[in-house]
Amino acid sequence: MLISTAYAQAADAAQDPTGGLLQLLPMILMFVVIWFLMIRPQMKRAKQHKAMVEALAKGDEVITQGGVAGRIADVGEQFVHVEIAEKVEIIVQKQAVSTVLPKGTLKSA
Numbered sequence: 001m002l003i004s005t006a007y008a009q010a011a012d013a014a015q016d017p018t019g020g021l022l023q024l025l026p027m028i029l030m031f032v033v034i035w036f037l038m039i040r041p042q043m044k045r046a047k048q049h050k051a052m053v054e055a056l057a058k059g060d061e062v063i064t065q066g067g068v069a070g071r072i073a074d075v076g077e078q079f080v081h082v083e084i085a086e087k088v089e090i091i092v093q094k095q096a097v098s099t100v101l102p103k104g105t106l107k108s109a
Contacts, residue, residue, distance in 0.1 A: 053094045056080060061101040064092050069106060 056062070060072045062082065070082040073089055080097065081089045 052100055053097060056094060056097060056100070059103075061103065061106045062097045063099040063101065064096050065098045066096070068092075069101070071106060 056072060056075055058072055058075060061069070062072060062080075063069045064082070068082065068084055068090065070084040070090070072080050073083040074081040075094075078094060079091050080094055082092050083089050
């Protein structure tokens, strides 16, 4: 016939003493690099933001994620009242506060 018979070779375990672990090494190495360069710093920033939000108090000067700067007039369970001008207050979620400014940053007009 034109097609010859194909014979399967027996798998020899003695050829690879690591048992295929060497093939998984690049994937494990990539995961470790991604962990230290991306995941770990993000978790650290999230922990710092959570601590900052829990420490908000009346009189703190803040900037929201929308870029609105003001002084905290009242702190609730989920929301804060931010005074952006004299007798002008807005209600913002606590999580929307991105930065706490040093005291005296915002000047009273």
